[in-house]
Amino acid sequence: MDVTSFGIDHNRLLRGIYVSRKDTVGDGVLTTFDVRMKEPNREMVMDTSVMHTIEHLMATFFRGHDQWADKTIYVGPMGCRTGMYVIFKGDLESKDVAPIMADAYRYMAEFTGEIPAAKAEMCGNYLDHNLEITKIECRKFLEEVLEQIKEENMVYPRQQG
Ligand SMILES: [Zn+2]
Numbered sequence: 001m002d003v004t005s006f007g008i009d010h011n012r013l014l015r016g017i018y019v020s021r022k023d024t025v026g027d028g029v030l031t032t033f034d035v036r037m038k039e040p041n042r043e044m045v046m047d048t049s050v051m052h053t054i055e056h057l058m059a060t061f062f063r064g065h066d067q068w069a070d071k072t073i074y075v076g077p078m079g080c081r082t083g084m085y086v087i088f089k090g091d092l093e094s095k096d097v098a099p100i101m102a103d104a105y106r107y108m109a110e111f112t113g114e115i116p117a118a119k120a121e122m123c124g125n126y127l128d129h130n131l132e133i134t135k136i137e138c139r140k141f142l143e144e145v146l147e148q149i150k151e152e153n154m155v156y157p158r159q160q161g
Pocket residue numbers: 052056122123124125126
């Protein structure tokens with residue numbers, strides 16, 4: 001049961017939460033989500049320092065969550081810097097994770113204090129963070145996309161022909 005991300009039309013891909021793939025591992029299914037914060041090739045990408053801070057904050061949010069901690073396998077940045085990959089245990093759809101993802105982005109938008117694990121002994125590039133711009137980016141994605149998420153923000157546009 002694999003949903004391939006090959007064949008997505010990036011020219012028409014919007015911001016949103018998409019199912020990138022599903023993998024059967026043992027008796028269970030892992031669902032990889034494409035949390036797309038920027039329209040590919042049409043919007044400025046995020047700075048690497050912002051992607052890095054989102055990685056730390058989002059991982060902290062999910063790994064500390066009483067219902068989602070056990071389901072959270074992985075949180076990581078996309079190399080193209082337009083979004084994040086999040087892998088959860090379970091056969092899930094975008095609508096199943098839209099509310100918790102909005103909570104995660106609200107947590108990041110409102111975060112104050114020290115960035116978790118941003119210390120030399122815990123991080124491979126601990127000086128490369130930017131909390132203030134991260135909060136702006138997370139609020140923008142929350143308000144413009146997640147709080148009014150529509151079908152076109154949850155279903156990949158496919159390449160024609
Ligand atoms: Zn780090």
